[in-house]
Amino acid sequence: MTVLIRDLRPDDLRDVESVVRVRRAALPFLITSARDVAHELAGAHPDRHHRVLVAETPGGEVVGSAQAGIAPYSPRPGQGYVNAYVDPARRGLGAGRLLLRAAEEHLAARGAVDSYAWVLDEPAHRAFAERHGYRPGRSAHFLRLDLTEAALPALPDALPAGVELLPATAFAADPRPLFAIDAETTADEPGDVAAEFDDYEHWMADTWHNPSLDKELTTVALVDGKAVAFSAARTDGATRYGSAMTGTLRAFRGRGLAKLAKNTSLHRARAAGYTQAFTGNDSGNDPMLAINRWFGYEICATETRYTRKLGTQ
CATH class of the missing domain: 3.40.630.30 (Gcn5-related N-acetyltransferase (GNAT))
Known part of the structure; x- marks a missing residue:
């Protein structure tokens, strides 16, 4: 099945809610809502070059999402970030790979030198990151x-x-x-x-x-x-x-x-x-x-x- 990558349509509530659904399924420890996702784009500083991507099946189902941009408060120029999420029930379609590629292309075009990504400490997630050339740094905990x-x-x-x-x-x-x-x-x-x-x-x-x-x-x-x-x-x-x-x-x-x-x-x-x-x-x-x-x-x-x-x- 071919997965298409496109930008989030922030004025389309159903599109925004699809991103929220994917994020909650992939990382249920996040505090996220439709108003929060919409604000990401509307409130982002221009120098941040923040972009929200979605991965969509030909039938119109959003199965993944990514956010990418330039670290807004870093004293070092060229520090990019990308965080990609795929609905756990829809893995295996290549959505993660395509989202990562599109996000990295966006960062490189805006002068990013490094790409940082948070990766869950699970074997499949670590293997995906390392397969695409990423190397581990510091870790952080979610607490409940x-x-x-x-x-x-x-x-x-x-x-x-x-x-x-x-x-x-x-x-x-x-x-x-x-x-x-x-x-x-x-x-x-x-x-x-x-x-x-x-x-x-x-x-x-x-x-x-x-x-x-x-x-x-x-x-x-x-x-x-x-x-x-x-x-x-x-x-x-x-x-x-x-x-x-x-x-x-x-x-x-x-x-x-x-x-x-x-x-x-x-x-x-x-x-x-x-x-x-x-x-x-x-x-x-x-x-x-x-x-x-x-x-x-x-x-x-x-x-x-x-x-x-x-x-x-």
Whole structure:
């Protein structure tokens, strides 16, 4: 059967929902929705060259999808990304190979030197990546917490002196303090591709206005009126909650502020009816892994970031 590769039609709700279906089937730990996928294209910075591809059978069935572009916050030029997903029930049609080829051609045409891809730590996925010239780098874990059964740590009866907790909605008029926390925290995260946030407007479009960012559940810790830590929350608008980023400004670390913000956000999520909580950590990020174990999260899957020099076999 011939599989056709084409661009996502963002104005076609059925097309967008097909991509969501494929992503959820291939990687059920992601927080994704139709509004999220549509925002990928509408909100992407032009320099990102973000593209969403679909693999379609002659009968019109979408069996795979890929997203590709230039890493938006990397200080090194030419760092491309490609993540391809194939519906597990529709493997064997060549969709993954064709999606990867089209994505790499797109990256090379935009000046990418390296292509990075997250690959599930399963034999078939690793073999596919290595067969196409990719080599493994750092790994990261998906973690899951059942909010219907978890005994979340109790919230403190009183906050430490000078500490205040607010939802992100309190910063709607000026989110710049959250940008500052996100930028400093992201710069310190371990990973194969460094990230530096220095474009506030880009961050506003890509992060603050992302429809999956739940600003009511995103919780910010302030010390003497200054925002110093936060736990950002993403939701699918139904049952799934995800921690997008949890971190603290360097000068305020070691006080448990990020843990306090995340615990508060989790309690609020459960009260709002969310039943599943997901998060992800680099396998070498021991401090956050320890915090998530304290909450009761358990590793449910592992990914490895593979890379290939474009233009090589």
